[in-house]
Amino acid sequence: MRYSAALLAIILVTISACEINRLRSAEEHYGQKRYAAAIQESDEFILKANNGALRTRAELVRSNSYYQLGLIAVQRNSIDLAIRFFKLSNSSQADFELAKIYKSRLLEAATVGDFETQLLYLNSILREIPTSDLVPEMINRRIVIYLDQIGDADAAWHDYMNLFDTYPGNSYEVAARKSMERIVPNKIAYGERLANAGYFNEALAVYFELAKYPIIRTEEINALIGSTYRGQAELYLDQENYLEADRFLRIALQYIPEQRPQIEERLRQIVDLFIKKGDAFLAQRDFENALTHYQRVFEIIPDYPPARQAIERVRITQENIARAAQLFRQAELTEASGKVADALKLYQQANGLDSNPETRTRISIMQNTIEADRNPLAFARKIINEYRNGLLNNRITQQKKQLLGRYKNSEIRDSGWKFLLSTGQYKYEARYDLMTPQETFLYVWQVSLKDRKIIPLNKISEELMK
Amino acid sequence: MSRRLVLFLLLLGCQYGWAQSFDINAFSDSTKYGWQTYLERNAYRQDLLERQDLLQLYEMEANSLRDCVIKSAIAPGWGQFVNKQSTKGSVFLATELVLAGASLYFYDRSMYYYNRYLDATQVEDIESYYNAAVGPRQYSLIFLGVGALVWIYNIFDVIQGTEEYNAQVWKRVVQKHREAKINLNGNGIEISF
Numbered sequence: 001m002r003y004s005a006a007l008l009a010i011i012l013v014t015i016s017a018c019e020i021n022r023l024r025s026a027e028e029h030y031g032q033k034r035y036a037a038a039i040q041e042s043d044e045f046i047l048k049a050n051n052g053a054l055r056t057r058a059e060l061v062r063s064n065s066y067y068q069l070g071l072i073a074v075q076r077n078s079i080d081l082a083i084r085f086f087k088l089s090n091s092s093q094a095d096f097e098l099a100k101i102y103k104s105r106l107l108e109a110a111t112v113g114d115f116e117t118q119l120l121y122l123n124s125i126l127r128e129i130p131t132s133d134l135v136p137e138m139i140n141r142r143i144v145i146y147l148d149q150i151g152d153a154d155a156a157w158h159d160y161m162n163l164f165d166t167y168p169g170n171s172y173e174v175a176a177r178k179s180m181e182r183i184v185p186n187k188i189a190y191g192e193r194l195a196n197a198g199y200f201n202e203a204l205a206v207y208f209e210l211a212k213y214p215i216i217r218t219e220e221i222n223a224l225i226g227s228t229y230r231g232q233a234e235l236y237l238d239q240e241n242y243l244e245a246d247r248f249l250r251i252a253l254q255y256i257p258e259q260r261p262q263i264e265e266r267l268r269q270i271v272d273l274f275i276k277k278g279d280a281f282l283a284q285r286d287f288e289n290a291l292t293h294y295q296r297v298f299e300i301i302p303d304y305p306p307a308r309q310a311i312e313r314v315r316i317t318q319e320n321i322a323r324a325a326q327l328f329r330q331a332e333l334t335e336a337s338g339k340v341a342d343a344l345k346l347y348q349q350a351n352g353l354d355s356n357p358e359t360r361t362r363i364s365i366m367q368n369t370i371e372a373d374r375n376p377l378a379f380a381r382k383i384i385n386e387y388r389n390g391l392l393n394n395r396i397t398q399q400k401k402q403l404l405g406r407y408k409n410s411e412i413r414d415s416g417w418k419f420l421l422s423t424g425q426y427k428y429e430a431r432y433d434l435m436t437p438q439e440t441f442l443y444v445w446q447v448s449l450k451d452r453k454i455i456p457l458n459k460i461s462e463e464l465m466k
Numbered sequence: 467m468s469r470r471l472v473l474f475l476l477l478l479g480c481q482y483g484w485a486q487s488f489d490i491n492a493f494s495d496s497t498k499y500g501w502q503t504y505l506e507r508n509a510y511r512q513d514l515l516e517r518q519d520l521l522q523l524y525e526m527e528a529n530s531l532r533d534c535v536i537k538s539a540i541a542p543g544w545g546q547f548v549n550k551q552s553t554k555g556s557v558f559l560a561t562e563l564v565l566a567g568a569s570l571y572f573y574d575r576s577m578y579y580y581n582r583y584l585d586a587t588q589v590e591d592i593e594s595y596y597n598a599a600v601g602p603r604q605y606s607l608i609f610l611g612v613g614a615l616v617w618i619y620n621i622f623d624v625i626q627g628t629e630e631y632n633a634q635v636w637k638r639v640v641q642k643h644r645e646a647k648i649n650l651n652g653n654g655i656e657i658s659f
Binding site for chain 1: 488490493494495496498499501504507510511514517518520521524528531625629630632633635636637639640
C-alpha cells in the first residue's frame with residue numbers, strides 16, 4: 001500500500017511539473033474568473049516556459065484576463081483603471097472598449113466646448129486604435145475642430161484626404177465634404193495665384209489633388225486644369241517653343257472640350273507661326289531650317305495645306321536657284337565670248353528665276369555695254385544728265401548764275417559739255433569749263449559707261465558732286 | 467488530519483501574504499511589459515496575432531502528452547517512438563521485456579519449487595524445495611521492481627520528451643513561417659510583409 005502511494009505521488013508530481021499542466025492551471029483560473037491569479041500564473045509561465053506555443057497560449061490567457069478585468073473596472077466605474085487594463089489586454093476587443101471609453105470622454109468634453117480635450121481623445125483613438133470603427137467619425141470631428149476652432153485648413157484637408165482615401169462613401173466622409181467645401185475657394189485661389197506667377201506645375205498639383213475628391217464639381221475643376229494648361233501653352237508660345245505649346249493645348253482640350261474652336265484656332269495660329277518662321281529661313285536661303293519648320297506643322301495639323309504649299313515653294317525655289325546658277329554660268333561664258341545681247345538675255349532669265357544683286361549688276365552692266373556700243377557719246381551724256389536727277393547740270397547752272405551776278409554775260413565763257421575718250425575701254429572724260437576774267441572753273445569727270453559710274457578728276461568737280 | 471490542517475494554514479498564509487503585497491498600480495501598469503508607446507504595443511500585438519495564427523499548425527503537428535503517456539504506460543518506449551526518439555524507445559522496450567521476462571522466468575522457477583514443496587512429504591524435501599523456491603522468488607521480485615522503476619522512468623522520460631518534441635515543433639512552425647516571408651533569390655533577399 002505504501003509503495004503504491006509513493007508510486008502515485010511520484011507520477012502526480014511528475015505530471016504536475018509539466019508545462020502544459022501549469023498552463024492549464026492558469027487557464028482554469030481564467031475559467032473560474034480568477035483573472036488576477038490567471039495573469040499572475042501566466043506571467044510566471046511566460047517567463048519560464050520552454051515551449052513557444054504554450055507561451056503564446058499563456059499570453060492569450062493573460063490578454064483575455066486583462067480584458068475581463070477591464071470590463072469589471074468599467075462596471076465599477078473605475079474608468080482610469082479600465083483604460084490601463086484594456087491597454088494591457090492589447091487586443092482588438094479591448095481596443096473596442098477602449099475606444100468607447102475615449103469616445104464617452106470626448107463627448108463629455110464636447111458638451112462643455114473643451115476642444116483641446118476632445119483633440120486629446122480623438123488623437124488617442126486615431127493613433128492607438130487605427131482599426132476602430134470610430135475612426136471615420138473621429139476624423140470628421142477633428143476636421144470640424146481644425147476648421148472651426150484652430151483654423152488650420154491644411155490639417156483639415158490632410159485629414160479629409162485620409163478619410164476619403166480610407167473610407168470613401170462612409171457617412172462621415174460624406175458629412176465631411178460639406179466642411180471641406182468651405183476651403184475649396186481658398187485652394188482654387190491659391191492655385192490661380194501659383195498659375196499667374198508661372199508656377200503651373202504647382203498649380204496643377206493643387207487642382208489635381210482637388211480633382212481626386214468629391215468636393216468640387218468636375219466641370220469646375222476641369223475648367224481650372226484646362227485653363228492652367230492653356231496658360232502654360234501660352235508661356236511656351238512666348239518662348240517660341242511651339243511643340244510644347246501644342247502639347248499643352250491638346251492636353252487642355254481634354255479638360256475643356258467646349259473650348260475646342262478657340263483652341264483649334266490657337267493651334268492654327270501656332271502652325272502659322274511655324275510657317276512664318278520657315279518663310280524667314282527661306283528668305284535667308286536656309287532651306288534646311290525652313291523645311292524643318294514647315295514639316296513641324298504636320299506634327300500639329302497633319303496635311304495642313306499652307307505647309308504643303310510652303311514645302312512646294314522651297315522645292316521650286318531650290319530648283320530655280322539651281323537653274324539660275326546654271327544660266328548665270330552660261331551667261332558668263334556668253335559674255336566672255338563677246339555676245340553681250342545673248343549674255344543679257346541669259347542673265348535676265350537667271351534673274352527671273354533667282355534675283356540676286358550679282359545677277360542684277362551683271363544685267364545692268366550688259367545693258368550699259370549695249371547702249372555704250374550703240375552710241376558711246378550720247379550714252380555718256382545721258383549718264384551725266386541722269387546723274388542724281390541732273391544734279392551736275394543744275395549745280396553748273398547755279399554756278400553760272402552766281403558768276404552772272406558778279407560778271408557780265410559777255411565776260412563769262414561757257415564751254416558746254418565736252419566728251420573725250422579716256423584711258424580704258426568704255427570710259428570717257430566729261431568736261432565743262434566756266435571762265436571769267438578773274439575766275440576759272442574747270443570741271444572734269446571720268447564716266448564709266450559699263451557701270452554708269454562718274455568719278456571726279458579734280459577738287460572742284462568733287463565739290464560740285466557733294 | 468493534523469497534516470491536512472498544517473497544509474491548509476500554510477496555503478492560507480501564503481495567500482494572505484500575497485494579498486498583502488498586491489500593488490494594484492504595479493499590477494495595472496500599462497508599461498510593465500515593456501510597451502512604452504502605442505507603437506510598441508501594436509508591434510507586440512501583431513507578433514502575438516501572428517503566433518496565434520500559427521497555433522493551429524502547431525496543434526496539428528504536436529503530440530498529445532496524454533496520448534504519449536498512455537502509450538508508454540501500455541508499452542514502454544511507444545511514446546518515445548511517437549516522439550521520434552526511436553533509440554530511446556527501443557532501449558526502454560527491450561529493457562522492459564528483458565526485465566519482465568527475467569522476472570517471469572524466476573517466478574516460474576520459484577513456483578515450480580514451491581509446488582514441489584507443497585507436495586513434499588519428507589522433512590528434507592520440504593526444506594530443500596522451500597529453500598530452492600525462495601531464491602528465484604527474490605530474483606523475480608528484484609527484476610519486477612527494477613522493471614517498475616524503468617517503467618516509471620519511461621513515463622517520466624516520455625513527458626519530458628513530448629514537451630521537448632512539442633517545443634521543437636513550435637520552433638519549426640515559426641521557422642517555416644519566417645522562411646516563407648524571407649525568400650532568397652538571384653536578386654538578393656526578398657522579404658514579404
